[in-house]
Amino acid sequence: MTTDSIPGVLLAGGLARRMGGGDKPMRMIGGRTILARVIARLTPQCSRLILNANGDPARFAAFGLPIVADGVANFPGPLAGILAGLDWVAANMPSAQWMLSAAGDCPFLPRDLVARLAEACATERSALAVAASDGQSHPVIGLWQVALRDELRHALVVEDIRKIDRFTARYRLATVTWPTAPLDPFFNANTADDLAEAERLAALDD
Template sequence: MSLQIDAVILAGGMARRMGGNDKGLVELNAQPMIKHAIDRIKPQVKEILINANRNQTSYAEFGYPVISDEDTGYLGPLAGMITAMGNTQADYLLVVPCDCPLLPTDLVSRMLEKIESQGAELAVASDGKREQPVVLLLKPGLRDSMKAFLDAGERKIDFWYAKHHCVVADFADQPNAFVNVNTPEQKQQLAEAIAK
């Protein structure tokens, strides 16, 4: 039996450090940032959802369903994950941010192997130095637990996954895989690195 794995790309934030520009739509080397993320994960999953709380029409042009947070008020990545978990029938949901253009092409296979070998509920990616709290593979059945956590006023995702059997998938062999873009300066540095 083959597992169904869907993905959600989180593009629902305020992007304050990008001058309020919608990060997923900011161009990096002539392509919107989210397009780089889509290209990286598309071969690894069955369906892709885009979580966006503004510019939904622009995001819809990429050809995937666009979902907005059920809880309004820009409550952070947890709100986007909860919404996505309620919109998938998959066995697992891959969560990635819209501003990571160099995501590993073996992200799903390595995270899934880690989950299955240790009987875990979710895996979080690490670049070898630190965990990447919004790059995860998790079972959609965890939705109620995450929603209760958010409803209790909690926001820090690492506190949530500490409550579950969580494993870390180490991508130290790809140290730049999770480089993300928060500022125009970082965007410029990354554009130059990709162009080399």
């Protein structure tokens, strides 16, 4: 597979309850929003980016990305966002066979994320790949076959499966690990203290 044919969906549906509410990807780090940092990391790696977000799409209009809401009602979880992305790709990029999913609140994503995930899928002949670091997998950040979307829809709607790893466990899954020095590329800001740490890390990363 060629990585220049792989679109990506950015999952920005969280409500940042541990930060007092609002859109977590819109918090500022080093003078830029977290989401702007995610977009800057992934634009060179993906053929196109789309944003999964529920509610008023106008709040993200400045980023100029297609915005897709969850297509499965009453399912506030990342699998619904991934499915929304897969459905959008199938409808708008019918030649695309793979899609990257990434969290909208991870400002330091690896610059070789798509290339390494794609290589792992090809080498291991897997239907899915997931990123990992420091002994922990990050199921929201991965590579998906677009052809899995109907099976994912069934898992969500009929089986009420909500955890990503419960779904991916059904398939051959490649896991790709990144080093955590000088920083963990999958660091995400969940609390006010995390935002302060992210400011420090941004100085190392920029």
